[in-house]
Amino acid sequence: MSGKLAIVDLTHGKTAVEAIPERWRRNFIGGRGLNSLLLYKFLKPGVDPLSPENVFIAGAGLLTGMPAPSASRMNFHFKSPESGILGDGNMGGFFGAAMREAGFDHIVFRGRAEKPAYALLDGGRIELRPAGDYWGLDTIEAQMRFRKDLGRCETAVCGVSGERLVRFAAVRSGMKASARCGGGAVMGSKNLKALAAAGSGEVPVSDAAGFTEYVQSLKDYVAGAKVAAVLGKVGTAFLYDTSNAIGAIRTKNSTLTSWVEAFNSKHIEEATRKMTACAGCYIHCRHRNRLKGEGPEYSTTGLLGANCGIEKTEEVVELNNLCNRYGLDTSSAGSIIGWAMELFERGIIDEVRTEEPLKWGDFGRMKELLRQINFREGFGGILGESTHAVRFFGERSRDYLIAVKGLPQSDPHDCRYIKAFALGIAVASRGADHLRNRPTLEIFTNLPSDVKERIYGKGVNRDPTSYEGKAQAVAFSDDIYAAVDSLGVCKFVCHGFNSPHAVDFGRMAALARLGAGLHFDEKGLRAVGSNIIDIERLFNLREGVTRRDDTIPRRYFEEGMTGPVTKGHRIERAKFEAMLDEYYALRGWTKEGTLPPERVQALEGYL
């Protein structure tokens, strides 16, 4: 627990290093939780996300870099240029561990460097160095160049897309990404090309012997789960097939919810060279593909594929690799291009705007559009505005946008069938995102009712299409995912994300105690999850979010699904509003979705 917090003033080239107060650790842990507190503390309300007044925060999880199960993860936080509210991305790979080995758990970047710069982290020091030679390089070229110049190091970089302020530009490290919400554009706006961690220190473990013994027993439990074995063997792409089979895959901007059988994950696996893993991972879910990239994963397969009408799976591998090289969030890229394709088909935009016809499944055009987005050229320059492109397309275009709070939906799973999923994306703190609170166990129709009750509490209807009790499932998932994100542990080993077993609050508490000397009981750890959800809500309320923003795309209310199992399903407005009431009550929020004054006071007391 000895890692430090650094505050880097890019404008004046100064760095201050501080210890992390214990009250922050006890109430927000690290990673996403502590980053959210720091974002609330350091950002003034209402600033332009692409101005120097925004902050860019890197934060490693409490267990990141320790030999805990799949504990590689870290977060970048900022005000999102895509949504205008809380923005963050969670990333695996090796940078989080390297950052801690260099002596830092959290770093807050403020201001804007006069010229392109990068931050070198080494031995508890941060040095700002000129990055003119790296400016203009894509995410792979830049990282290779840093390795050549600095020797052994881990880097987190933005690509040209970040430099040119594409609103869904990602931060990339190795082959991984912190993709969501436009962190790459915030880096670009600050003239910050990269963070390079060259440390060779160690991440201290509080009770090394006890931790090792406990982790060993946990390893067998986690790695022995069937889910872990499946993901390690075939990765996530096959999950696309499952969503397609039940007719819940977002297709052609959600005008359809199932897609041609010829488009499937088998071809993706044919392009797989080997499976790879992040630091300390038991799962190794990632494909290294024959085109020298990684992926595509399930979300990318759906959104750059079915959502844009692509019929050949191998084309998605190429589109995925392009997005990664450019440093673009594949979820936003696929959502925004699919949206534009529908607008063109409906005549809401025409060739005067798009320069050339825009047709479903036009692989060549998609490749060119991704290039244009990266360089902010032509029509791609407008698409690089993400949901802000409504400004160019007109108010009618908003009706066809699959986004919440300005963030395109991350998951290619259509939310009209499983009602809890719809509530989840409506209330997620960074906009339409499944990684905040998706109660995946809703699909486990074979899960006995008593097991489900033990997890979520009484009253959650077994039927995924029922609205009854679903707010409980979302609120539970909110809290446990916030806790696991803050520990730096991957959701693939988190209880409730893919399995009713895995690392639950009790096991998290044991890991925090043995790894970092922090004592929680299960209830206390869930309360920390709640703190994190509430500080994120407080940030968004301060930025102007209201109950009206906790909603879902119009199409999900008004149009039925088209798939074999899901045909005709949609979300009923009155029942959705009742779920929202129930959710607010469970969270202790008011009927308007605000926090009671005493709760605000308590949270601000932690600052």
Place this chain on the structure above:
Amino acid sequence: MHALAWGDVIIKFYIPRTHSNTVRVTVKLLRPYSDTAGWETRQVEFGGGTLRALLLALGERFPALGKELLGAGGAPDEAVALLLNGRMAGPGDGAALGEGDTVTIFTPVSGG
């Protein structure tokens, strides 16, 4: 309960059974189960009964698949998800399968 449709009538009364007490259904496996079994779609005859009985019969006939579908003590694994004629279903659902039913078996895991 739902009204009997003409399709149900045809399936239940006019498709001849292969021999007494056995029921023939179409089983579709999604991945990873299709990888384990080495097939995706098959007509399967079994002694009749619920989805649970079908899973047990599949476990007997295809032992490698059975290890995936059935947990300790031979009970259907909780990580098995089922569609019966295109509707979500659980192995504990009471109704007996009918001749010509289609059962899809998949895993409810979802991606990140």
